[in-house]
Amino acid sequence: MAKLAFLGLGVMGYPMAGHLAKAGHEVTVYNRSGAKADKWVSEFGGKAAPTPREAASGAEFVMACVGNDDDLRSVCTGDDGAFAGMEKGAVFVDHTTVSARVTRELAEAAAAGGIGYVDAPISGGQAGAENGQLSVMCGGDQADFDRAAPVIDAYAKICRLMGPVGAGQTTKMCNQIAIAGLVQGLSESLRFAEASGLKIEDVVEVISQGAAGSWQMENRHKTMAAGEFDHGFAVDWMRKDLGICLATADDIGVSLPVTALVDQFYKEVQGMGGNRWDTSSLIARLRR
Template structure:
């Protein structure tokens, strides 16, 4: 089995690293909040490193799942970074959703050091991570991907190389663009049904079986109707992701009018104090106007 380091034990990384350990791999973890790493070792076994450098020493594969561009740079580079602890021919697989710019920087830095680097952002939310059924979209060199795919398969239902370095992050942007419009549409449909005096659950039971059906509808309508918004990806993180989408669109000429609008709707949710609510809280914004 492989020697693996996993850097970043948030709501996604914690269970993902657990799946690797349960599959029999030798896993060493790192988290900036040491208590989380200690809790992971207590729950799953394995070991912890006090720095990314120490955690990645001797690892064949290094997985990262952190917050943003700056977080990723900090765990990868510098004297205490992952690159400093990795041996030649080792591979870093980045599961963070970040900009194509930082992906390009780190891919080049890894290549110069003789390391493999894959951008491999994930979709499926906390439940997908806990159940090992994430969707993983990858960019990078094909031989590097082919070697790492069996490791990623442990916590995914689909893992696919889309193209060269950066293609994974661009695919994740497409994913977030699609989600933004879907959640707004679902929120408006549920809000309309409520205002019309209809039973929202009955409405969804019918329309979900037709062309309006979606993952968001199947998995979020009950919590949305119940005014519960702590079941998934936080608004603060979604705004980070949509910001990346909009900047990239300005560079490649894509037109994203709905995405730009929904980004501002999420800004309204933040003003309501909902930065940590999940993305389905767009419905709560509509209810605030009642």
């Protein structure tokens, strides 16, 4: 069992840190809202710290799951940042979806202090975090990954090293690109079915058994039919991720026409007030 810190107790981080505590690790948590950290401690035990630096002090591993590039920099660097509290030989594991650019920047800063760095973005949504069934795609040195993987296993269905630092984030971009087009296709299919007078449940029962089947279809078709969009990853966060995908595609000379189009569809959903709706809300714009 290890001494750990977990930074960021959002809808993903809160249950992930809980799985670490349940696995027997000694966990100190940090969250910008201290009340959320106190609530976590009352539920899982462990300790709360007022700064990332204090949370990371003496920890063998520091996990982070925050919002974006700027949030990650703020918890890592500066006098109160985690790097200032970590000892040589400790490993920082970042579960945030951020740009590969900031990942490499922070990995260099960590290396200067003798700290290992693994970028380890996640997929599986809130349900995956709560059930400990996340897909974790990692970038970093083999030795750092080998040390961190048994800890990550507390909330992972699969955890794989994809390459050097930044490879985890690049793999997560592949994940988001694939999801964007899939959810749009599913939305159009379900909207077409209901407009044609078909029962969505009957349609899905039939087509899900063939090549059209997907996790999204199985897990989201009922809530999409009901217009319920509070079951997972928010539109605001998806647009942040797709922005990273499109910027990176420009950098490497790759065309992502469908991803760019779906990003604009999500912008329309935001304009409908759906910022915090989950990503399956693409169907809402088709019903206007």
